[in-house]
Amino acid sequence: MTENNVGDRRNPEGGRPPRWTRSQAMRIERAPETVAPVIEPPSEDPAADLHIWDTWLLRDRHGEIAEIDGWRVLFSLTAPEELLPGKRHDVAEIRFFYSRNGTEWHGGEPVFEAEALGQRQWAGSALYDDGDLYLYYTAAGDESVDELNYTQRIAVAHGGRFEADDDGVWSEGPWTHETILEPDGRWYESEDQSRGMIYTFRDPWFFEDPETGETNLLFEANTPVSTDSDRCDGDEARQEFNGSVGVATSHSGDPLEWELEPPLLDGVCVNQELERPHIVIHDERYYLFFSSHMHTFSPGLRGFDGLYGFVADSLRGEYDPLNGSGLVVTNPASVPFQAYSWMAFPYRDEILVQSFYNYREFAGDSLDGIADLSESEQRHLFGGTLSPTLRLDVGGDRTRIHGRLAHWHIPTSEEGLPNTDGYQPPEDVG
Ligand code: FRU
Incomplete structure (x- = not known):
């Protein structure tokens, strides 16, 4: 058995990355602290002609x-609104919006011309560093092949600019696009090694560690697990659910030079997709968040589409699950797919969480039933815009939703927000 050898840096005694364990995940349940209120469609949608998600x-x-x-x-990842929402991942394109006040957003133009890598572009992050831009994204699909495919590599665009005047912001190329990371097959599963669901190697997230000054890029990945491994007690079906939070480091601090490092966390035997991982520093601790789906939990576990989180004292520390199970935010049982792809960010002494409005008015245990509905019903059910921003009260390893803002409201910390004394958690958490 080649038990995931995680190298020497974090691991002088041959240890291993911290794990999201099955016994933690067994504790996942909806509670007033973690269930977001039902979302109503926004009165105005700044991008009504687009599906918007991550x-x-x-x-x-x-x-x-x-x-x-x-x-x-x-x-945002976007697709034309005429498209069936389930098809959007196959044509995703990154567009941008701009706002002076964090409530009214304008724009929606593509960031790049046709030159971006991949057949299409999936999620990433964007760094503005001393006037230079580094737009990290997932190059999804091998563009040298005609058929739609699911190869994933991590790319960056740089050399372009955003120009602005009183009326708005525009992207000015040319952008130079480069692949910066591909799975190594040792710490990070390659497409060939993958068994079961589609492998993941995507969603780069720039993070500079305020303690050490180290420059990092987090990403969603999978841990290679061979069939003769004793992980998951040798249960091959469970082993296929092998999500991890990957990390690469730039030792020089150069946003273009990265070296893979062992994962920060692994969810082998628990979940296949630890999506869009990112860190928020709060009370000098490291809060690691990612999104995951109900259908990507390993056999025998019941989880929800939700934001999951862990906390540690350092970036490569021993991560403890928030709220015992990892669950931080989920949807009400009556609309279990109403929001997805949560992004947490700090705001004064709380943490705010932005997400997109996914499938509303649709109950059930899986989204599979959506495809049986008429095309107009499928379009009607898909929110395809930003959700109301949630407010999280966070102390140690506990979190609680204690308020929410409007759709598309993304305040910066200079703004004051209303007090949340009147916030009522949903009564029926299911
Ligand atoms: C999450 C996600 C990301 C990916 C994108 C593809 O919603 O699966 O991991 O980059 O959607 O559309």
């Missing part, structure tokens, strides 16, 4: 929301 902010090296001449910039 979304991220332009930030600086320190993780602060960056501004370009007073404008904040938001990036």
Whole structure:
């Protein structure tokens, strides 16, 4: 058996990355602290002609929301609204929006011309560093092949600019696109090694460690587990669910030079997809968040589409699950798929969580039933815009949703927010 040897850096005694264990995940249940209220459609949608899903902010090296001449910039995966929502992943394109006040957003133009890598582009992060832009993304699908495929590599675009005036922001190329990371087959599963669901190697997230100054890129990955491994007590069906939070480090701090490091966390035997991992520093501790789906939990476990989180004292520390199980935010049982792809960011002494409005008015244990509905019903059910931003009260390893803002409201810490005394958690958490 080749038990995932995680190398020497974190691991002088031949240890291993911290794990999200089955016994922790067994504790997942909906509670007033973790269930978000039912979402109503927004009265106005700044991108009504687009499906919008995974979304991220332009930030600086320190993780602060960056501004370009007073404008904040938001990036989203998008597809034309005419498309069936289930097909959007096959044509995803990154577009951007800008706002002066964090409530009214404009724009929706593509960031790149046709030159971006991959057949299509999936999620990433955006760094504004001393006037230079580094737009990290997932190059999904091998563009040298005609058929749609699911190869994933991590790419960056740089050399372009965002220009701004009083009326708005625009992207000005040319952008140079480079592949910066591919799975090594040792710590990170390659497409060939994958068994079961589609492998993952995507969603780069820039993170500079404020304690050590080290420059890192987190990403979603899988841990290679061979069939003769004793992981999951040798249960091959469970072993196929092998999600991990990967990390690469730039030892020089150069945003273009990365070396793979052992994963920060592994969810082998628990879940296949630890999506869009990112860190928020809160009370000097490291809160690691990612999104995951109900259908990507390993056999024998019941989880939800939700935001999951862990906390440690350092980036490569021993991560403890938040709220005992890892579950931080989920949807009500009556609309279990109403939001997805949560992104947490710090705001004064709390943490805010932004996500997109996914399938509303649709109950059940799986989204499979959606495909049986008429095309107009499928379009009607898909929110395809940003959800109301949630407010999290966080202390140690406990979290509690204690308020929410409007759809598309992404405040910076100079703004005051209303007090949340009147917030009522949903009564029926299911
Ligand atoms: C999460 C996600 C990301 C990926 C994108 C593809 O919603 O699966 O991991 O980058 O969607 O559309």
